[in-house]
Amino acid sequence: MKIRKINNSERLEILKGDLYAYSRWTNQDLPRSHLTAINPEEVLAAEIDGKIVAALQCFSFQQSVRGNLKTMGGIGGVWTYPEYRNQGCVKALMKSAFLEMRMQGICVSMLTPFKESFYGALGYAIANATHEINIPVSSLENYLRLPNSANLTCDRIPATEVKDILSNFLYENLRSQTLQPHSHGLVITNFTYDQWWHLHRQKLCVVIKRERQPVAIAIYAIDSSGNLPMRDRQIEISSIFWTDIESRDRLLQFFASHRDQIHSLKMPVPLGENVHTWLSNAGRLDSSMTEPWMVRAIDIVGALHGLPIACEPFTFALSDPYCHWNDGVFRICSDLNGDCSQLTVKRYGNCDIGNLAIDFRATIAGMSALVYGTQRVSELLQKQWITEINSETCERLEKCFTPCLIYNPFKF
Structure with a gap:
């Protein structure tokens, strides 16, 4: 299997797959406007034996996260032809999309899942619907x-x-x-x-x-x-x-x-x-x-930095099996910017950790849920997305990262 960007001449292949997955199939010639709506720079395709068998689109958007604008990768147009399903095509596409988003400076991602458990295993946290x-x-x-x-x-x-x-x-x-x-x-x-x-x-x-x-x-x-x-x-x-x-x-x-x-x-x-x-x-x-959204931090430093949250310092260890740049120990605290407190983030290198006291450990889904406010901290503890945390730190975390309801009527 080969994961790659497409070229202009392959837009029709992407459109055919998209129509097969989401529309009424037609063998008629499609209007040129359908093709021009596909930007090759946003498409990743899975190729097997020289044939495009699956694809996704990653749109570069801006998103308001707790009132702070973030660069966001919107995943859409995910499809695989039925004869190539259960061969890891979409998982390979998503892993490549994470790297693409990282290289483009995108720090958070959002999608509507075809199967919640599939994207949950990739680190996405379920959010609310509209x-x-x-x-x-x-x-x-x-x-x-x-x-x-x-x-x-x-x-x-x-x-x-x-x-x-x-x-x-x-x-x-x-x-x-x-x-x-x-x-x-x-x-x-x-x-x-x-x-x-x-x-x-x-x-x-x-x-x-x-x-x-x-x-x-x-x-x-x-x-x-x-x-x-x-x-x-x-x-x-x-x-x-x-x-x-x-x-x-x-x-x-x-x-x-x-x-x-x-x-x-x-x-x-x-x-x-x-x-x-x-x-x-x-x-x-x-x-x-509507169908629920799912959200994920692609770059935890960028996702947390600048959020309008007032808090005492927290030091946490993060694990992310798909975005290795998120693995490590981080410290967040608030700086006063005018009349508003904003989070700043520091990443510790291995040589700096030493005997550093860690307030809690988290999975990437757990930190994504905190950033977007999709669940209460007690729920993240129950899922073991946050571990090794004492009751005092838990109370402080709950006060800082309050739950928030997403309102995004734009579907992609």
Whole structure:
């Protein structure tokens, strides 16, 4: 088996495998736009006897981790032809992806698993899913009675044209800590324009502006086909963000204005959000959970450094069988940066360890769970992802690395 990058002429082979794994198979010629959405620099392929039999894509994104932007490798498009499964193809691809991410300066990774136990064995920790609700548009009618704010305007434009608008909006409001409904786990894409167009070619975007500056954004698809009964006509929001209650209400007012055209609205919301406070006479809502995310630290120093956490020093020993650069002893402590405490990290060389007192030992899945706040420390102890820790240190660790719910509506 050989693991390698692909070249431009092999993009069709990757697309065929992707279609076999995730779509309805077709022998028809595929539009050129499908090929241009594949960036050879992001693809790793497994080759056996000169034939590509498996592949994955590793996208370079930015991700908000506890409010601190990190370089993130988003693993997607993982497939293997059935006749080559159970031969270690995906495991070999993932090991190569870890090295690729390391060389690119990527410190954390995220994916949607086809099998949780498979990626768990590679050091990924399970995180939460996104909550999706389906609400009747009639439950938004109260927003139509709100006066139109003179300082808010509404633009509706093709989603293919908002790549930079959305990225700048997310960056600016993460920096000012005004992004709502939630920012932990949020992914900002670095997709090429071809990739963005391919993904959003059937979607629209509504942008709410105040003094010509975006203050709320939603990307959505609408199906109000005349041959559909009214009950089946729907708007599906894939991403929605706002900066204050006024801008959120203006977004909901926009969607409420479709009441004579569609019946329901599907939208992502963070877990724990009480959406009934937004609605009127909604009754019992239809809701579902997306597939859960899984997360991993690729470079533990980069993953921890700069997190807005105040803590006394901890010294820990880390084991990572797939990323050898994470094996060793590390010390974290907080430095004051302005009004905010941020973590700094030091790695000890073998000659420096000596009789150094270690506060605890951790697996890479355990440290990944701490970084992202996917589980309580007591759960990590029960799984033995953290060991050799006394009760006092455990209490301190729990206060520093509080659990956090991920909200990332962008699927890749």
